[in-house]
Amino acid sequence: MRYPQPLIEGTWLRRYQRFLLDVRLKDTHEITVVHCPNTGSMLGVNRPGSRCLLLPSHNPKRRLAYTLEAVRVGKRWVGTHPARANTIGLEAIMAGLVSAVPQIASARAEVAYGTSSRADWVLQTRHGDVWTVEIKSVSLAEDQVALFPDAVTERGRKHLDELCRVVKKGGNALMLFVATRDDVKLFRPALSIDPAYARRLAQAAHEGVLVRAVTSRVTRTQMVPLREIPVDLEGAAATASPSKTRL
Missing domain, CATH: 2.40.50.580 (OB fold (Dihydrolipoamide Acetyltransferase, E2P))
Known part of the structure; x- marks a missing residue:
């Protein structure tokens, strides 16, 4: 971008x-x-x-x-501009940087879904499968670990609830965290800041929501996606399946 x-x-x-x-x-x-x-x-x-x-x-x-x-x-x-993460997230997906997401043929932004939400993106694959995507901008980091959220977020938990409903109805859902910095090697939910969100994220992953994270680089002329980084949900929720806590 x-x-x-x-x-x-x-x-x-x-x-x-x-x-x-x-x-x-x-x-x-x-x-x-x-x-x-x-x-x-x-x-x-x-x-x-x-x-x-x-x-x-x-x-x-x-x-x-x-x-x-x-x-x-x-x-x-x-x-620090949260809306930029939506563009970078889509660029990362289209470039094949987000594992387990098939090749995308089309994308629509701000699509109404669920009870009263709007998906950041609704994607359609070349085979006709539909993915509902929520993207979060992540600027906070400690010791090369990207952390979200930086404050308690009820809205964020609501988005996870909506994605879980998509999966329960047989659809595909992606929760993508875009680190707006290039110095992080791992993503974790900020358990000490919002334990309820951290637990809900781990539960969502256990219920079938695909949770991924990518990094990006900001210069004076552009912002570009760089690479996917691991997602670590270990310890976020006792209900999370051990096999799905490290993604």
Whole structure:
């Protein structure tokens, strides 16, 4: 995925009202208000004083001229725009990076399903099989392990419930975690942050939902999927089958 135009650099000063960020632009030293599309806690990347990358907008009707896209953590950029994960996830699937998912012929976004949900993607294989896909953006990491969520997420558990219903009806369901960074080697649910979500994820895998994770790399011009990494659900739930805790 290429950005519409190259990202520009600034320094994160402060975040407030969830959607707003004060940033000092590197080139002009101007302090400007930036749109922050990430409504989560941004644990691990919520660091005042950090370098950040912004996508400029030349739309005169927009109130804010910049959108936060990434934050510098150590020696790499970490993506912070959750919606980008949907695009990267689809690119990873189409490139064959997600194991056990057949070759895809078509994809539809934001398709209504279940009780009151919208799937990030509904995919159809060349043989006519349909896959319902939910994608989560993962920016939090510790010791080269990608962790999700970074805050308690009832909505995330609801999505897992919906995917399980798809499987129970004979369909195919994929829960794909997209690490918006390239320095992780394993994915785990963040048991210490949201134990209920961690248990539900392990249960969903046991019930037949395919759980996978991929990494990605952010630069000033693009964000690209890199590789699949193992998913470790061991210890997340006592109800998970031992044979399916490491995927």
